[in-house]
Amino acid sequence: METLRPDWPLLLVTSLSLVATLAFTLAFPMAMGAVFDLVRAQGGLAGGAAAPTAAAVGPFSHGAMAAPTSFQGVLLRLGACMVLSATGNALVAYLSTLLGERFGHRLKGRLMQIIMAQEQSFFDSTTKGDLVSRLTLDVQVLQATVADFIGLRGFRSLFEVLGALCLMCTQQPLLALVSLAITPLLSRLLRAVVVRSSAIIFRRQQVAAKALDFASERLSQVQTVQVFAQQEREAAAFAQLSEGALVLSRKYAFFQGIVEGTGRLAVNVGTMSLLGLGGMLVIQNKISVGALLAVNMLNVFISVGLSSAAASLGELGKAVGALERVAELVAPSQAAASAGSSEAASSSSETASSSGCSGSNGAGPSVLDGSSTSSTSSSRSTPTVAAAAQPEASISGRVELRDVWFKYPGAADWAVRGLNLTLLPGQTVALVGPSGGGKSTIAALLLGLYRPQRGEILVDGAPLPAAGEGGRGAAAVGMAAVLQQPMLMSGSVTQQISYGKPEASHAEILAAARAAHAEEFVQQLPQGYDTEVGERGHALSGGQKQRLAIARALLLQPKVLVLDEVTSALDVTSERYINDTLRHLAATKLIIAHRLSMVRRADLIVVVEGGQVVEAGSREQLLAMPDGIYRRFVSTAELGWVEGGLSD
Numbered sequence: 001m002e003t004l005r006p007d008w009p010l011l012l013v014t015s016l017s018l019v020a021t022l023a024f025t026l027a028f029p030m031a032m033g034a035v036f037d038l039v040r041a042q043g044g045l046a047g048g049a050a051a052p053t054a055a056a057v058g059p060f061s062h063g064a065m066a067a068p069t070s071f072q073g074v075l076l077r078l079g080a081c082m083v084l085s086a087t088g089n090a091l092v093a094y095l096s097t098l099l100g101e102r103f104g105h106r107l108k109g110r111l112m113q114i115i116m117a118q119e120q121s122f123f124d125s126t127t128k129g130d131l132v133s134r135l136t137l138d139v140q141v142l143q144a145t146v147a148d149f150i151g152l153r154g155f156r157s158l159f160e161v162l163g164a165l166c167l168m169c170t171q172q173p174l175l176a177l178v179s180l181a182i183t184p185l186l187s188r189l190l191r192a193v194v195v196r197s198s199a200i201i202f203r204r205q206q207v208a209a210k211a212l213d214f215a216s217e218r219l220s221q222v223q224t225v226q227v228f229a230q231q232e233r234e235a236a237a238f239a240q241l242s243e244g245a246l247v248l249s250r251k252y253a254f255f256q257g258i259v260e261g262t263g264r265l266a267v268n269v270g271t272m273s274l275l276g277l278g279g280m281l282v283i284q285n286k287i288s289v290g291a292l293l294a295v296n297m298l299n300v301f302i303s304v305g306l307s308s309a310a311a312s313l314g315e316l317g318k319a320v321g322a323l324e325r326v327a328e329l330v331a332p333s334q335a336a337a338s339a340g341s342s343e344a345a346s347s348s349s350e351t352a353s354s355s356g357c358s359g360s361n362g363a364g365p366s367v368l369d370g371s372s373t374s375s376t377s378s379s380r381s382t383p384t385v386a387a388a389a390q391p392e393a394s395i396s397g398r399v400e401l402r403d404v405w406f407k408y409p410g411a412a413d414w415a416v417r418g419l420n421l422t423l424l425p426g427q428t429v430a431l432v433g434p435s436g437g438g439k440s441t442i443a444a445l446l447l448g449l450y451r452p453q454r455g456e457i458l459v460d461g462a463p464l465p466a467a468g469e470g471g472r473g474a475a476a477v478g479m480a481a482v483l484q485q486p487m488l489m490s491g492s493v494t495q496q497i498s499y500g501k502p503e504a505s506h507a508e509i510l511a512a513a514r515a516a517h518a519e520e521f522v523q524q525l526p527q528g529y530d531t532e533v534g535e536r537g538h539a540l541s542g543g544q545k546q547r548l549a550i551a552r553a554l555l556l557q558p559k560v561l562v563l564d565e566v567t568s569a570l571d572v573t574s575e576r577y578i579n580d581t582l583r584h585l586a587a588t589k590l591i592i593a594h595r596l597s598m599v600r601r602a603d604l605i606v607v608v609e610g611g612q613v614v615e616a617g618s619r620e621q622l623l624a625m626p627d628g629i630y631r632r633f634v635s636t637a638e639l640g641w642v643e644g645g646l647s648d
């Protein structure tokens with residue numbers, strides 16, 4: 001409804017056109033009856049019953065419209081009704097289709113906005129195919145329903161039925177009784193059919209969405225499908241899923257057939273009954289032939305209108321299903337908000353025990369704040385560290401994670417448990433540790449992609465906004481990131497680099513590309529910076545994509561930069577170059593690295609295992625620890641998680 005509100009002037013014009021069109025449409029049978037009676041009165045139709053008296057000329061002897069007495073006059077009236085009704089119908093169809101389209105357009109935009117504002121956990125639990133089907137299929141259904149219901153069939157048919165019934169009742173009450181007797185029977189039958197078919201349509205939509213979901217997932221993974229030679233199996237599985245929709249469509253078609261058939265039957269039964277009763281009245285000279293004809297036509301309007309309204313209601317059933325699916329997109333944000341507040345409420349009661357929790361298990365180190373500490377320790381004693389060459393604490397870019405606890409939605413265990421970590425302005429902090437230890441989760445939390453269930457994350461003393469929250473996110477507080485698998489969106493190289501700052505000057509883009517060691521390869525592309533890359537563009541290697549992603553982050557001149565295994569796809573020269581750039585970057589850096597070359601120069605190395613900090617300190621400090629985990633991993637062949645770093 002809210003989405004329709006901006007179009008109220010159009011809605012008003014459509015409604016007025018609809019009413020006017022209805023008036024002309026309903027006037028048509030009467031005009032036709034008038035022609036008939038005049039022809040008969042003037043001797044065109046001889047024989048049978050006596051010609052009606054002058055007073056009976058016109059379809060209804062006491063008709064609302066003054067009956068013209070000349071043949072040209074009645075013909076003109078008939079012609080005017082026809083033209084105006086046709087024009088009105090065309091106008092209503094145009095306006096209501098336009099309304100539907102505008103509604104769909106606005107709804108799609110709004111939904112995209114809502115989807116984009118969701119938290120990462122929402123995307124973890126929803127497939128892209130499902131979202132796409134809501135954005136496309138469901139919105140299409142809704143926009144078609146708006147058009148259909150407002151102008152094409154729904155309201156129009158209902159008004160037509162009501163108008164025709166009223167007209168009949170006021171003009172020929174006896175004949176109207178016939179129609180009134182048939183109408184409830186017909187509408188009851190149609191209602192039963194509509195209820196059944198709506199349920200079928202809803203189920204069919206769910207099945208169709210599942211098939212679409214399946215197709216979009218498999219198509220996005222087509223390389224894997226082909227490498228494992230599973231094309232036929234996947235195609236067969238898709239066909240099977242679509243088959244489910246087909247079976248339901250068959251049932252739906254059956255009910256559509258019943259609607260059609262019942263409608264026709266009603267028209268015929270009504271016509272027969274009216275002709276029987278009306279014919280008798282004509283013979284008794286109680287009504288004119290024209291009146292009988294007009295009543296008969298009005299009855300056709302009623303029957304056709306009813307089955308048309310029923311079909312429209314059937315579509316409405318479809319729309320209800322679509323609306324439910326679309327509404328679900330709006331609900332999670334509200335649900336998340338309330339869940340957030342209840343989490344917050346429960347966290348306050350649990351916070352007291354949480355500190356005890358990290359302390360009691362002996363593995364939860366407390367604050368890793370370089371500013372307040374001077375020695376290295378492992379998890380067995382509270383790790384504290386003095387990072388080499390501490391930058392000024394007053395510079396912005398201070399990030400604090402305070403007793404952060406995070407569990408993925410639906411997961412049984414905490415991915416991050418009671419984490420305390422402070423990144424001082426300008427400091428480079430490297431997170432290392434075994435796979436699954438929680439490094440990427442910490443980075444995601446730091447970027448606001450997930451909200452911790454307990455604890456808080458502060459950037460320069462202010463709480464970190466959740467990604468998507470009112471269009472804000474990490475970038476709004478001067479953070480940028482280069483993630484493990486940099487995805488490029490369709491667009492030119494320039495657009496890739498300037499993604500976070502579309503208004504960036506060419507000079508800024510060039511500087512960022514140079515800093516990310518991307519300039520050389522970009523210049524060799526067919527159209528240089530204008531080359532289309534990304535989804536359907538020029539294919540780039542993993543390392544090239546990585547460098548564009550780094551340039552994209554550097555362009556923002558962030559005060560905090562999060563780098564998740566950025567050098568994994570880089571060649572040695574690029575890596576060295578980028579390391580050099582990063583070293584000179586005046587930003588706080590959180591690095592998740594597998595290569596020791598990245599870790600080595602960090603001011604603070606934090607070993608993360610089981611979602612906790614188990615060891616922290618400068619490289620020298622960690623290597624100096626006799627039984628240190630870092631030292632053990634670096635100096636032995638167990639170095640599974642510091643890939644390629646056997647010799648530090």
Ligand code: ADP
Nearest residue numbers: 124408411415434435436437438439440441442
């Ligand atoms: P690392 O980066 O150190 O390899 P992660 O942060 O990726 O570790 O993973 C930490 C834990 O969280 C693992 O147990 C992993 O299985 C789990 N995990 C990671 N991502 C998700 C997710 N999207 N949904 C549920 N669990 C996840």
